[in-house]
Amino acid sequence: MSTPPRVAAVHVLERVLERGETLDEALEGQFTRVAERDRPLLQALVYGALRWLTRLEAQVATLTPRDDWRRDPLLRALLVLGAWEAQGLATPAHAAVSESVDAARRLRRARAAGMVNAVLRKLHKATPPLPTDEATRYALPGWLAEHLRGAWPEDWPAVAEAGNAHPPMTLRVDRARIPRPACLEALAERGVAAQPGAVAPTAVILDDPVPVARLPGFAEGWLSVQDEAAQLAAPLLDPQPGDRVLDACAAPGGKTVHLLEHAPAATVTALDRSARRLRQVRDNLARAGHEAHCVAADAANPDAWWDGEPFQRILLDAPCTGSGVIRRHPDIKWLRRADDPARMAPAQRQLLDTLWRVLAPGGRLVYATCSIFPEENEAVVAGFLAEQPDASRGPLPAVGRRTGAGCQILPGEQGMDGFFYACLERSVE
Numbered sequence: 001m002s003t004p005p006r007v008a009a010v011h012v013l014e015r016v017l018e019r020g021e022t023l024d025e026a027l028e029g030q031f032t033r034v035a036e037r038d039r040p041l042l043q044a045l046v047y048g049a050l051r052w053l054t055r056l057e058a059q060v061a062t063l064t065p066r067d068d069w070r071r072d073p074l075l076r077a078l079l080v081l082g083a084w085e086a087q088g089l090a091t092p093a094h095a096a097v098s099e100s101v102d103a104a105r106r107l108r109r110a111r112a113a114g115m116v117n118a119v120l121r122k123l124h125k126a127t128p129p130l131p132t133d134e135a136t137r138y139a140l141p142g143w144l145a146e147h148l149r150g151a152w153p154e155d156w157p158a159v160a161e162a163g164n165a166h167p168p169m170t171l172r173v174d175r176a177r178i179p180r181p182a183c184l185e186a187l188a189e190r191g192v193a194a195q196p197g198a199v200a201p202t203a204v205i206l207d208d209p210v211p212v213a214r215l216p217g218f219a220e221g222w223l224s225v226q227d228e229a230a231q232l233a234a235p236l237l238d239p240q241p242g243d244r245v246l247d248a249c250a251a252p253g254g255k256t257v258h259l260l261e262h263a264p265a266a267t268v269t270a271l272d273r274s275a276r277r278l279r280q281v282r283d284n285l286a287r288a289g290h291e292a293h294c295v296a297a298d299a300a301n302p303d304a305w306w307d308g309e310p311f312q313r314i315l316l317d318a319p320c321t322g323s324g325v326i327r328r329h330p331d332i333k334w335l336r337r338a339d340d341p342a343r344m345a346p347a348q349r350q351l352l353d354t355l356w357r358v359l360a361p362g363g364r365l366v367y368a369t370c371s372i373f374p375e376e377n378e379a380v381v382a383g384f385l386a387e388q389p390d391a392s393r394g395p396l397p398a399v400g401r402r403t404g405a406g407c408q409i410l411p412g413e414q415g416m417d418g419f420f421y422a423c424l425e426r427s428v429e
């Protein structure tokens with residue numbers, strides 16, 4: 001028998017908030033237990049609840065004198081999900097409340113069923129006032145609100161709002177196989193309304209998300225799902241025919257495939273520390289009909305994977321806090337900790353230093369993150385440039401804002417995810 005979607009949603013939230021699993025991992029564990037027709041509801045519930053978590057909790061708190069629910073992870077999750085359903089989804093009130101009360105019983109919280117019923121009924125009747133402090137209103141943990149304010153004193157409210165917005169579904173078109181106007185026509189014929197991206201010549205933005213199975217040419221690899229900001233990496237690296245190209249942190253392989261679409265005659269090595277995630281790179285390559293040498297290894301230890309032949313182009317899409325992609329992964333707000341940006345920077349710098357040694361003289365390395373914290377971005381690159389006499393700044397995309405030697409795109413800017421790019425060129429000896 002399948003699990004009711006609200007019960008599954010409670011388990012997903014509990015796994016993220018109590019056990020530190022990512023939303024993707026937690027959802028993967030519950031998705032197949034829920035009937036297919038209920039899966040969109042499961043998704044809408046958990047994404048909304050994680051987007052607005054502390055704001056929803058503050059609203060629940062105004063409706064009950066009790067606070068023991070905060071100490072019971074399952075009850076807390078059930079109330080937060082119910083609060084989101086009352087405000088953000090179109091479920092009729094009686095159905096939403098009775099299903100949540102039923103979920104309380106299934107979760108062995110029968111003694112709290114009366115309280116769940118009373119709180120959710122009130123929520124469906126009227127929206128409680130919004131919290132007055134900014135961090136709770138934007139549903140940010142305090143440290144993150146402070147960090148954003150410190151990094152972007154003028155822009156941080158817009159950044160916080162962009163993090164809570166629904167991101168567009170954006171596609172990348174392989175223009176060698178179908179020109180973008182023809183792709184837009186093919187989508188329109190299938191009833192999928194879409195617009196060309198304003199920044200990347202390969203980008204197509206759907207008016208509304210659709211399952212990839214509805215996309216013409218998806219199975220054949222003409223189209224891939226990728227945010228427009230991420231589509232700037234391959235043209236910036238600009239591999240040439242015959243180049244040896246290293247994609248050092250490749251999984252799940254969105255940029256690996258784009259590199260090969262951009263330069264089919266390049267030889268690409270796709271490296272990732274995670275063998276499990278590297279399988280996604282292989283799957284994406286197979287779908288698109290491209291080939292790369294896929295290696296599961298630590299990029300910071302070239303002895304384990306490098307044959308001694310230098311690379312003309314290296315993409316370092318470094319592991320980061322993901323602070324620029326919160327709108328796609330709202331769990332990031334609750335999984336990261338205050339010291340993460342400073343903690344990640346030395347590892348990012350080490351990857352940059354190490355990979356510089358395998359770059360050919362005259363070669364180009366693009367350093368990218370999906371973070372908007374300066375510690376992980378311009379500070380890493382500035383420290384590197386100060387100590388690397390054979391490194392100089394290369395060209396940058398004509399978007400975002402210049403920060404040190406890089407280019408920072410803030411989330412929501414021209415509809416894109418938050419992204420940082422720096423382009424580093426090695427002098428010819």
Ligand SMILES: C[S@@+](CC[C@H](N)C(=O)[O-])C[C@H]1O[C@@H](n2cnc3c(N)ncnc32)[C@H](O)[C@@H]1O
Nearest residue numbers: 249250251252253254255272273298299317319
């Ligand atoms: C930001 S994601 C890369 C996204 C990818 N470039 C794309 O466009 O699809 C970072 C990746 O780096 C990998 N990673 C982290 N540390 C690594 C290391 N030391 N060596 C190799 N891969 C690493 C992670 O497993 C993760 O898959």
